[in-house]
Amino acid sequence: MVMAAGTRIGWGDLPAAVRERVEGIVGGRVVEAVSQTGGFSPGTADRVRTADGRRAFVKAVTPAVNERSAELARQEIRITSALPGHVPAPRVLGSLDDGDWVVLVLEDIEGAHPRTPWVKDEIDAAVTALAELADALTPAPLTVPDVTAVITEGFGGWQRLAADPPADLDPWAAAHLPELIAAAERGLAASSGGNTLAHCDIRADNMLVRPDGRFVIVDWPWGATAPIWFDRVLLALNITVHGGDPERVIAGLDRRIVTDVFAGWAGFFRDISRLPPPPGLPSVRAFQRWQADELLPWLRRELGR
Known part of the structure; x- marks a missing residue:
């Protein structure tokens, strides 16, 4: 990791x-x-x-x-x-x-980040917290951009990789770039037009678990309007990357949309990992590359169906 x-x-x-x-x-x-x-x-x-x-x-x-x-x-x-x-x-x-x-x-929240690999009770508590947020934040309580304004450029990552493929691009990804590009485009289209204020950066390190097991969602700079399911898909993505059972999160969601959104993020992570690190963030590119690599097994399985 x-x-x-x-x-x-x-x-x-x-x-x-x-x-x-x-x-x-x-x-x-x-x-x-x-x-x-x-x-x-x-x-x-x-x-x-x-x-x-x-x-x-x-x-x-x-x-x-x-x-x-x-x-x-x-x-x-x-x-x-x-x-x-x-x-x-x-x-x-x-x-x-x-x-x-x-x-x-x-306010100082008493708590710690959820464990990774993710465990079942914390996955379930995270899903409950996201459901509470989605219920309270639909419609969005303030004017923010649609999430597509935030992710459109990033979801074009596979296109940029196809135009200038790195020598160490995963062989399966290199052989399936048209499918990955198409999936990311579908994921972008599915993400547009929602009216829920979504956090848009759901990760284990943006969550705290209180002593009673309840979750608190922290760090909100990326908030945007999105479909009501958007943050749940990001939680499933984080569980897929870190280990755990994402099926507990995506039950009831359209599995094709989950896979297409995963494809968009994987392309973003793999493409941006080629850039120099920004000032003060020396390890972020390696972290992004790792996330892209961890999403590939899901994409190989689901896009191959």
Whole structure:
């Protein structure tokens, strides 16, 4: 398994003026900050505690390190702030954006990421959380782009690979590029026109399992309108990649659509893995290549039927 993470900074790396403003949001002087691993941002991801025991989760990034990460942070502030209070997502305590730093302060969720390979009880709890989200977020509570605006370029990955095939392209994929291109095109078409606010980046490291087993969905910068099933397919994809039983997720869904969406993401991952890593994210390309490789057995089986 390949894992990826940004080259993180921590609470102590923030300018004093930014830390003071965050402490004003949290409601006290921060006496402890524990940096969290994982994720793709080169910014902070700190669980903080004040002298009187208040807790929060602080995410901060500067465009001086990675402009795109700052743009995503602004999107996350907007989307997370619009989520209804009863959904399984963290509450926003406050935010700031002074041009040099973009900061989101969230409630600190007690919990840990689900286990990978995925286990049955956590798969079922994740499906329940996604069903709660889909029910509460249909129709979408704010204006965001259709998911096709986010994925159209990526789902053209197999076309770009066909035009310029790498020497180490999987032999089966190389021999079936027309079928993979067609499947990705069908997956893109099936994903358009929904009115549910979907998370659009459902992965184990974007979920937390509370001590009582309930799931909370975190990290919302990619939110877009999509069909009500879209996040469930992404959960099945993550389970397929990491190991587990995706059949527990896709029961009742159109299996052809699942496979076609998988094909679109696999092409995106394989194609983009050829690019140099972006600033502050040195391992992301290897992670994307690994995901593409792990999806190929599903595609070989399902497209061969």
